[in-house]
Every structure is written in structure tokens, then in C-alpha cells.
């Protein structure tokens with residue numbers, strides 16, 4: 001037998017990035033019997049008709065490889081949803097690619113657009129898969145930071161991040177973890193930069209239907225002149241509260257969609273056909289479904305935010321996504337956000353995500369991200385546990 005060779009190291013970037021914070025905090029929550037307000041997933045099932053459609057689609061004999069870019073039903077449903085919600089026209093045969101989750105869609109899009117040496121503008125705080133993929137391709141990230149409490153776009157800094165080597169901007173709106181929904185004015189400013197510097201945008205819009213307070217999600221792709229520059233990414237996981245399904249969909253100009261399909265062909269090749277067909281049923285649901293998805297979540301956001309405020313957290317506004325960011329500095333905790341999230345998981349039995357995990361470098365260290373996509377009784381119980389824990393700590397001081 002050959003011994004294990006230890007001379008040559010595996011890929012150094014992947015070897016060193018460690019396990020994602022979402023997995024770490026979920027494991028810690030299980031270990032301590034904590035309510036998991038960390039990793040973002042709903043604790044109720046998605047719509048019964050969509051699940052029924054998946055079950056039926058498993059039994060009707062179409063279980064072999066589907067077409068590379070996705071089953072026709074889903075590509076047509078994605079095109080129809082683009083028209084219905086945003087007035088975007090897309091050819092389902094040439095401009096839609098179905099992937100195994102938005103995660104794959106993001107990776108495939110970056111692989112498809114970037115060459116080594118290209119520059120990519122990323123906005124901090126950022127979702128944890130963006131930077132490693134940019135680096136794996138050999139591209140260089142230019143980071144621009146939004147600052148709490150209002151997460152406004154620093155326009156001069158964003159403009160300064162663009163240069164002759166910039167290939168693309170990665171934009172996440174509605175944004176994880178901030179709950180920021182980019183305004184039409186901000187998107188217009190970004191659009192002008194993209195045109196001026198002849199760049200693309202990869203738009204992570206997985207929370208497109210989780211927008212509150214009468215605001216509207218505006219795809220960058222829908223702005224004048226941006227149709228041919230944007231890759232728009234959605235996720236059935238978020239739109240149908242079925243995060244384990246991992247069905248993502250890309251809408252892009254045909255030239256780019258073709259190259260994204262080449263990336264997809266080398267990552268997963270295809271995505272389970274039965275779930276794709278069920279998601280097509282979901283995308284055709286009536287407007288009432290999408291309206292109540294958002295209004296139910298807005299009520300949960302209010303419930304959790306009010307509860308956290310009563311305990312003494314400084315809760316930042318969140319206008320979209322599954323998440324609120326809470327400042328724990330007013331509670332007088334002695335430690336950083338990683339310490340805090342570990343502490344509340346172990347001692348209050350409520351898990352959250354340290355916001356510094358969304359910054360590759362130096363970061364604010366007094367914010368925790370709480371997911372509110374849970375049943376009301378679960379949110380109430382989490383608030384009660386935190387309240388009791390911090391009351392006991394204060395009493396012991």
C-alpha cells in the first residue's frame with residue numbers, strides 16, 4: 001500500500017478558509033439545545049401544492065438527466081416571473097439557466113465572467129461565498145464598505161473602486177445580513193458606473209420576494225441600459241421557504257448565459273428534474289402567495305425586533321431578507337461578537353450569527369444577526385430566554 005503523501009499541500013485557499021459560520025453555529029445550537037436564530041431557514045414547510053408537485057414529479061418516470069440548462073417548464077416559469085414582477089423580457093431557451101441553488105449560480109456566474117487579473121467590486125458586509133470564488137479564479141476583490149446603522153451607499157468610495165481592470169460588481173439586494181433594500185437612486189448611481197467603466201453586474205437577488213414596508217425590489221437588470229450587463233440570480237429556497245431544495249435560476253443575456261451554462265456543466269451538469277418542475281408550479285402561484293410571504297415575514301421581523309429592543313439591544317432597521325442586525329453593546333457584554341454569539345448559544349440557549357463573519361478583514365464587533373423566519377411561538381420563546389438570561393446577569397452584578 002502507498003502511504004499518505006504529505007509533501008504536496010492541497011489548494012491553499014480552500015485549505016485555510018474553514019467551515020462556514022452558518023454550519024458552525026447550527027452545530028453549536030444542536031449541541032446546546034438552543035433555538036437556532038443563526039442560519040437562515042424557515043421552521044415551517046413551503047407551500048403544500050409545490051411539495052405535492054415535487055412528490056408527483058418523482059413518480060411519473062422522468063428521473064433521468066434533465067436538459068443541461070434546466071427543464072423547459074422551469075425556464076419558461078422563470079421567464080414568465082421576470083415579465084410578471086419586473087417587466088423583464090427573457091428568452092427561456094437562451095437566457096435562463098437553472099442551477100443547484102443560488103450558491104452554484106453565483107459561482108458559475110463568476111467563473112463564467114472572470115479571468116485571472118480581473119478586478120471585482122464587492123460590497124461589505126458580504127455573503128461568505130463571494131470572496132473565495134473571486135480569489136479561486138485569480139481575480140482581485142476591491143471592497144467597499146457600507147456602515148451601520150443606515151448602511152448607506154458610500155458613493156465616492158464606490159466610484160473610486162472602479163478602474164480599468166474592473167470586470168464586474170457583485171450586488172446583493174435585498175442584502176444579507178443588513179436587510180438593506182437598495183433604492184432606485186442607489187441603483188441608478190451603480191448603473192452609471194457600470195456603463196461608464198463597461199462592466200457587468202452579478203446580482204444576487206435571492207431575497208427578491210422578501211421585501212417589507214411597502215418598498216419594492218428593483219432588479220438592477222430592469223434599469224435602462226442594464227439588460228445586457230446583468231446576471232440576475234434567484235433562489236427557490238427563499239421564494240418558497242424550501243431552503244434544502246437548492247434550486248437556483250439565472251437570467252442573463254444569451255451570450256453570458258451560454259458561458260454560465262458551460263460553468264454549470266462543469267460544476268454539477270444538471271439539477272434534480274422533479275424539484276425543478278415543482279418550482280415551476282411555485283413561480284406560477286398567484287399574487288396573494290407572494291404578498292403574504294412578505295407580510296408574514298414582516299410581522300415576524302417586528303415581533304423579534306420589538307422583543308430584542310425590550311431586552312436592551314439596539315436593533316437596526318431591516319427592510320428585507322430573513323434577518324435583523326442587533327447591537328449588543330448596550331447590554332454591557334464583555335467580548336466580541338463571536339464571543340457573544342457563542343455565549344448566548346451556550347447560556348441563553350439562543351443561537352445567532354456574529355456579523356464580523358461577513359467581513360473578510362477588520363470588522364465591527366458588536367453586532368449579532370438574528371433570523372426571524374421562525375414560528376411566532378419560537379420567536380417569543382427565544383426572546384424570553386434572552387430576557388431571562390440578561391436579567392439574571394444584571395441581578396448577579
Ligand code: PMP
Nearest residue numbers: 101102103127176204206235237
Ligand atoms: N446569497 C445569499 C445572500 C444568501 O443569503 C444565500 C442563502 N442561502 C444564498 C445566496 C444561497 O442560496 P441557495 O440556498 O439557493 O444556494
Ligand code: GLN
Nearest residue numbers: 020022023038039040176
Ligand atoms: N444563507 C443562509 C444564511 O445566511 C445560510 C446558507 C448556508 O448555511 N450556507 O444564513
